[in-house]
Amino acid sequence: MTEQTASQDPDEPEGSSEEIPAPATVPDQRVKKAKRPSSRPDVFFTPVSNGMDYLVSVLKHLTEGATPPSARDLKYTVLHLQAATEVLLKARLAREHFSLIFVDPLQANRDAWKKGDFKSCGTLEAFDRLVKIAGLPLEEDDRKRIGELSDHRNALQHYGLKYNAYAIESRAARVLDFLITFIHRHLIPGLEPDEATSVERDMDSFRLKLKGIETLVKQRMNDLKSELAKVADVTVKCPDCEQWALVADGGDEGPTCLFCHQVWPEDPESAAANYAWIVLGLDDHSAIQDGGDPPVVDCPACGAYALVTEAVTAAGQPGATPLCFSCGSVFKDLIGCEAGCGAVLDIAPGDDAIPLCPDCLDSRIARF
Numbered sequence: 001m002t003e004q005t006a007s008q009d010p011d012e013p014e015g016s017s018e019e020i021p022a023p024a025t026v027p028d029q030r031v032k033k034a035k036r037p038s039s040r041p042d043v044f045f046t047p048v049s050n051g052m053d054y055l056v057s058v059l060k061h062l063t064e065g066a067t068p069p070s071a072r073d074l075k076y077t078v079l080h081l082q083a084a085t086e087v088l089l090k091a092r093l094a095r096e097h098f099s100l101i102f103v104d105p106l107q108a109n110r111d112a113w114k115k116g117d118f119k120s121c122g123t124l125e126a127f128d129r130l131v132k133i134a135g136l137p138l139e140e141d142d143r144k145r146i147g148e149l150s151d152h153r154n155a156l157q158h159y160g161l162k163y164n165a166y167a168i169e170s171r172a173a174r175v176l177d178f179l180i181t182f183i184h185r186h187l188i189p190g191l192e193p194d195e196a197t198s199v200e201r202d203m204d205s206f207r208l209k210l211k212g213i214e215t216l217v218k219q220r221m222n223d224l225k226s227e228l229a230k231v232a233d234v235t236v237k238c239p240d241c242e243q244w245a246l247v248a249d250g251g252d253e254g255p256t257c258l259f260c261h262q263v264w265p266e267d268p269e270s271a272a273a274n275y276a277w278i279v280l281g282l283d284d285h286s287a288i289q290d291g292g293d294p295p296v297v298d299c300p301a302c303g304a305y306a307l308v309t310e311a312v313t314a315a316g317q318p319g320a321t322p323l324c325f326s327c328g329s330v331f332k333d334l335i336g337c338e339a340g341c342g343a344v345l346d347i348a349p350g351d352d353a354i355p356l357c358p359d360c361l362d363s364r365i366a367r368f
């Protein structure tokens with residue numbers, strides 16, 4: 001499979017990653033290596049070079065074409081980055097035990113594995129198994145990025161490309177950074193010396209190209225520096241490109257990212273919910289389950305359901321600053337409605353306003 005899937009021309013069908021039966025070439029490898037006594041007979045090598053080939057393609061599409069990359073280059077960036085991630089994570093997982101790449105390890109059998117004829121687990125599942133079973137110290141942030149990459153790839157295949165060049169470039173750089181470290185720490189140490197040397201050589205060129213991409217991203221952020229400095233109190237990390245460039249200043253066009261140009265036209269509520277979920281990892285459902293406060297509430301200034309109570313602004317980081325994504329108000333003195341309804345009020349200490357939201361106040365008055 002390596003030769004067909006791995007060195008696949010980018011012009012080939014984009015559905016590549018769906019057909020990544022990780023261990024298809026394993027039998028050959030194993031036959032060749034059968035004479036060598038080994039305590040780890042299940043180690044196989046080809047998927048690593050397969051994943052590396054996808055990375056070569058990703059870096060080529062990101063660095064060798066137009067700036068910013070064309071829609072076609074971005075498409076292959078997303079597709080091949082996802083494929084590389086899947087193949088490389090599973091290569092490491094199979095090294096632990098081949099059954100772990102089956103969707104249900106209890107149903108694993110060696111014959112099916114040798115033939116590559118089985119349903120394998122998803123990319124995130126592979127990530128989780130590497131953490132929980134293989135005990136690799138992988139970061140939750142990287143898990144989130146990989147999950148977004150898979151969603152992104154699926155969306156791309158079904159609905160076409162929706163995100164813009166700057167967002168994809170900036171996010172791809174972070175996943176590439178993860179993969180390069182992953183290969184170095186968790187894959188190379190188990191390779192045969194020859195393959196390890198050749199992979200190490202490729203890695204040097206990967207790092208150089210990744211540096212180039214990161215420099216572009218940095219330069220772009222630098223160009224925005226003075227503009228962003230003026231609005232630091234209402235600027236947060238963008239859920240799309242992960243840069244500190246999403247400005248929620250209450251402007252007519254709604255929250256806007258100066259880096260990737262993502263906008264939520266007339267929909268600050270979605271921007272707030274997106275930000276809370278993707279950047280802060282908070283959503284209503286789990287907040288309520290954990291007995292905590294909802295991450296987004298009605299704004300006491302404008303009434304929109306767009307006040308993120310724990311927003312982290314460029315000016316206020318690392319602390320939390322309540323920021324309304326609709327009117328751009330920043331609050332210092334928020335308190336909860338005394339009736340416990342979950343509404344918040346903007347009442348400074350010493351102010352003798354009644355600590356009740358209008359609804360709760362009305363219903364109390366009605367009782368008298």
Ligand SMILES: [Zn+2]
Nearest residue numbers: 238241257260
């Ligand atoms: Zn952005």
Ligand SMILES: [Zn+2]
Nearest residue numbers: 299302324327
């Ligand atoms: Zn507001």
Ligand SMILES: [Zn+2]
Nearest residue numbers: 337341357360
């Ligand atoms: Zn209330």
